[in-house]
Amino acid sequence: MGNIFSISLSLDPIITRCSDCATGQASYICNLEDNLHALQAEVAGLKELRSDLMSRVRIAEDEQQLKRLNQVEGWLSRAETLINDADQLIVQSPQHVENLCMGGCCSTHPRSGIKFGKQIAKKLQEVKDQKENGDFSDVASKPPLPSATERPSEPTVGLESNFNKVWTSLQKEQVGIIGVYGLGGVGKTTLLNQINNKFHDTTHDYHVIWAVASQDRPIERVQDQIAERIGISNEGWKSKSLDEKAEGIFQVLCKKKFALLLDDIWEWFDLTRAGVPLPAKENGSKVIFTTRRFDVCCQMQPSMDNNIRVECLPRGEAFRLFEEKVGSETLRMHPDICKLAEAVVEECAGLPLALITIGRAMASKKTPREWEYATEVLRQSATSMLPGVGKEMYPKLKFSYDCLPDERFRSCFLYCSLYQEDYHIEKDELVDCWIGEGLLDEHTNLSNARNQGHFIIGSLIDACLLEKAEYDDCVKMHDVIRDMALWIAGESEKEKFFVKSGVQLKDQPKAKKWEEVTRMSLMYNQIENLTEILECPNLQTFFLGSNDLKVIMDDFFNFMPMLRVLDLSQNIILGELPVGIAKLVSLEHLNLSETGIKSCLSN
Template sequence: MGNIFSISLSLDPIITRCWDCATGQASYICNLEDNLHAFQAEVAGLKELRSDLMSRVRIAEDEQQLKRLNQVEGWLSRAETLINDADQLIVQSPQHVENLCMGGCCSTHPRSSIKFGKKIAKKLLEVKDQKENGDFSDVASKQPLPSATERPSEPTVGLESNFNKVWSCIQKEQVGISGIYGLGGVGKTSLLNQINNKFHDTTHDYHVIWAVASQDRPIERVQDQIAKRIGLSNEGWKYIEEKAEDIFQVLCKKKFALLLDDIWEWFDLTRAGVPIPTQENGSKVIFTTRRLDVCCQMQPNRDNNIRVECLPPGEAFKLFEEKVGSETLRMHPDICKLAEAVVEECAGLPLALITIGRAMASKKTPREWEYAIEVLRQSAASVLPGVGKEMYPKLKFSYNCLPDERFRSCFLYCSLYPEDYLIKKDRLVDCWIGEGLLDEHTNLSNARNQGHFIIGSLIDACLLEKGQYNDRVKMHDVIRDMALWIAGESEKEKFFVKSGVQLKEQPKAKKWAEVTRMSLMENQIENLTEILECPNLQTLFLGSNDLKEVIWGEMEEVPDVAVDGYRRGWFGRLNFCDLALS
């Protein structure tokens, strides 16, 4: 007998699922138009919400200098993607609506309509969900301050050794304050820029702050820059002390490096709210100044103050070539040699090399270069583009910052000597005394002490340089040219200086009557026989000439003139030797 198996299967669940599936698929077609209208309305609402949120973000970023929150950035990014996808579906929708029939319950292309209907329904839910998550009480917050902010800078020439000295000084734990000093235009700010960008490019635990001082209200100006850098924006400050207290409360909790550019006098860190750097707090202050005395007031240890020197000849020519352009130097075989003479007249000062290099970039003939050399040697460089309007005014700040007119007159007096002339300090002071440039003193010793004090101050201001021997000083060539430019602009002083320019005959001038100080030193003049009418002349330098005859003209009285010479001769009735002061 064989076994009999019976199988019983219920068809009701299968039929039910099939029916549900069929009706569910059909619902995508039946609800397509309603879903499309709702979809378009929700997308429009999402666009409005995104626009409003973006306006809030822009105000926070542009006006309040805040950084948008990551969750806000993420929401905006997702909304942007959703809106783009939605716009594409809306563009495609008219074709699918046209396929509907029987009052929107069927479609001539049912499979395509069902597929599109599914997309609309899904995106509708996504857009609603995105709108619900778009309610932000805050859209931005204060951004964390970077340890250092990179500063724009140009490639530099010849500052590598100075940079290494300063950076090495910063690395020393026992050194909290370092000074960078030197002549105006020598590259101090460029060097400080390099220090700032070194901090930016390396890993360290300093909070680096860049601030520029000024001659007018330096503490307040520096405070404003520090406050902005450390995130303080309290507009309720009325006094320096209030601002200093808030700055101190922040900085005393940080290890900071304050890079302070261009100070002209002792800067009171404490009054500004800057904690004094110590080995314990590890903070640093690095500053630039044109004055050695300011360096010593800020940091008495001279080993921690670095002087930026002018460039040696090779590096000076390299910098000049960068600014004038190698194409110009190759325009004629003689130009390169003439360029060397121009560079020599700049005496290694980067500001002069850059300014005059740019001025000569368009000069393509030897004659133009020969003229430039002539005006540089005649201390008339102000005729070159950019020199009188750009270079000299920058250098003149050092002159303007001298204590008073007495110091300024003594400084200008030094320009009467030839280029690179080693001036004996004692002789210079005697001239100042004879000219009445110093204060009235009870005795000669006190007057000479004041003279030497002024010389020291001019050295500290980098307006005079120490000579090879301790008893002598000299003027940098460009500073001397600047001094003569100042004297030429003056209404009180009228200088006529032709010293060291190889004159063989008595020079010519249009307005002798206005000349107050004249120098014809270090020439080859043998005779001064033409009668000169110089009623305002106070000083006459004739040293190191081949004078054989000097006639000033017929006069009843000897003029009140200081005469400096090294050969015997006759000046009217005045017999002069090494130094004769009337």
């Protein structure tokens, strides 16, 4: 009995396995090896198909700037998942193959064998189906245009109030065109960048277009940028005429609610000629532009409420911006440096471009002596002596000068730099000097000449090269703009200025080549005596006002045959003129106001 019982125990597992194999699921075990080989081959094929498709997608995206189709993206994602799952099954397969018995039709572990066989069969079918669905005639298409594209920008200082003004104006239905103006380097483009990125970061229904105008063919250049942004620029675009381009742009924009951000215009920009529909309450579109010229703002739209001037930074914000660029570590290197840095910031007069440029130039200066030198250089209006400053800053500012109508306007502008820093220049006195120098047109009477002079002053104010002073009869020049003007004069072959105004001189200055000087200003010093002859054969203007003059030697003016303008005003102690002044045969304008002169010539 014991032997029989023993045999029944040993046969029981075999009977059980055979029973499992005899059911309808035996095929999963019997076909396991064949399905494994087939799966490996199909997965290899799927990998090749995926690789080929990815190559086509990369070419479309990188070279043709297209966007892959959603169905292609979905197929690639599913293929990736299938390949990973199949590879895992293939890695697990050896142990299940080893369990096969009876010629591969049974398994020593039938339940797990059947389960694994099912997984292999299912995955094989999924891979086949995926391959069949991988035939795409097109893999990418032109992407939909985003409502706004983000522009690179740095953190800003002091533009918050201006940003809020512009953004608030944009929300008003009745406002279609907004002008942003101010002198070069004050932050207008930075502000427009902020507006653009605000559109990018918020939900709205505008199609935002950024375009930069230029001096050369501004309409055509703006048209090209608009066409690129709204997706109508193609191979034939460049061959089209200006009017054809305008028609193409208009046909698209008249159906959109757009916001055109137009940077750096220098004259009235004809929106209609460019193909831009004029913003109106009905279409809800907007145009925001920047310019250095106030008159351009008025030409684009006359409402003063919608013309926003970007002012220079107040002292606290100016120092904060400067500290960001120079680095707080540099300012803490020595107790004196921070105090000297305040003096440097004051010389920048709140102009962001100057604060940033000079801040970067001073970032590596770690000793008080270096900072003392920089402060003195700035006070002497010799900023170009600081490494990189003149080369980086002045050319950007000079563009406003270059865009003045003609050489007469440019000469009148440069003339203003003869006055000392922060000086309130009387308009009438300035115009009389221009007339005396012969800078204005020849007129039939003095009144017409003065009218032209005041017109030029207004134009220089419009160009943000002069500023209105606290009093209506005066103007002033921003410190950095004055430095730029002196830099231009220093680079000029025609104009040679010698300017030492307001620098505490007590004696006559020295110069290497007096014969080259065309204009000289020694105003607002403490000079008492002029006892050395200056040979200045080309000198046309000489400012000596607001000194402590007591004596001018008789022969002092003997070698100034071209002198046309002489200012000796506000020398209260000066009691008489030298005999030699009679030799100034070209003299047209002589200012003796607020002097102690009682006789015209000395004995």
